[in-house]
Amino acid sequence: MKKVKYPLSWSKDNFSIKIFCSIPNIATGILVKASDALFIVDPGDGILRDLNKELKPDQILKVSDIFVTHGHHDHVGGVWSLLTYLRVMNKITPLTIHFPKGCIEIVHIYNAFIKVYGADLPYKIKLNEIKNSKPFSTNKVKVIAFPVIHKEYIFDKKTTRQIPSLGFKFTYEKKNICYGGDTAYCSELVKQAKGADLAIIEAGHEEDIPDGIHMTIKEAKSIGETAKEYFLVHVPQK
Ligand SMILES: [Zn+2]
Numbered sequence: 707m708k709k710v711k712y713p714l715s716w717s718k719d720n721f722s723i724k725i726f727c728s729i730p731n732i733a734t735g736i737l738v739k740a741s742d743a744l745f746i747v748d749p750g751d752g753i754l755r756d757l758n759k760e761l762k763p764d765q766i767l768k769v770s771d772i773f774v775t776h777g778h779h780d781h782v783g784g785v786w787s788l789l790t791y792l793r794v795m796n797k798i799t800p801l802t803i804h805f806p807k808g809c810i811e812i813v814h815i816y817n818a819f820i821k822v823y824g825a826d827l828p829y830k831i832k833l834n835e836i837k838n839s840k841p842f843s844t845n846k847v848k849v850i851a852f853p854v855i856h857k858e859y860i861f862d863k864k865t866t867r868q869i870p871s872l873g874f875k876f877t878y879e880k881k882n883i884c885y886g887g888d889t890a891y892c893s894e895l896v897k898q899a900k901g902a903d904l905a906i907i908e909a910g911h912e913e914d915i916p917d918g919i920h921m922t923i924k925e926a927k928s929i930g931e932t933a934k935e936y937f938l939v940h941v942p943q944k
């Protein structure tokens with residue numbers, strides 16, 4: 707497939723999404739706007755640079771929620787700098803980090819951050835460790851977090867293990883965006899993407915034979931095409 711050109715943007719009424727970047731093993735970075743509400747999804751490396759191109763610093767301080775699909779570095783690499791930036795710029799409103807249960811990367815980044823800056827932090831950080839698919843709302847946006855199938859290699863480079871991984875479906879004023887995160891072909895994503903106003907589907911596996919970690923272009927397209935519109939992301943860039 708051809709190189710995906712970032713950013714990718716989509717908007718309907720007061721609901722929009724901008725994907726600054728989504729390159730496997732490098733970085734992801736996504737901004738969701740629902741009227742005045744601002745969310746960041748998968749803040750990989752470079753998120754501060756991209757946010758500062760898009761928003762004024764006082765707007766960045768209004769970000770209320772961070773959504774993390776899983777703990778791989780290309781999805782969480784910017785969390786530390788984002789939390790620190792918000793401290794330096796004197797954010798006062800609370801921030802919630804939503805992440806899958808068992809995602810130790812977020813727990814450890816948070817614990818280290820609190821250890822370093824906890825005594826001198828102008829804003830409150832809430833952790834929402836997601837344990838099930840029960841929908842919840844934040845800033846008038848309904849969120850469904852659904853489990854997906856995503857693995858990583860252990861040190862021997864041959865054996866894989868499933869890691870805590872989610873996709874998110876955001877609904878605002880009857881429009882919805884389904885973001886699958888990193889996933890192999892999975893029935894839960896098939897269900898959530900169907901009929902969505904926008905589906906963002908990863909196609910991170912280059913070969914035609916599925917590897918259980920990422921989807922092939924063919925698999926990703928077959929899911930994307932069931933939505934009203936779709937983007938293929940996380941395609942290896944060569
Ligand atoms: Zn990834």
Ligand SMILES: [Zn+2]
Pocket residue numbers: 776778856888
């Ligand atoms: Zn991953």
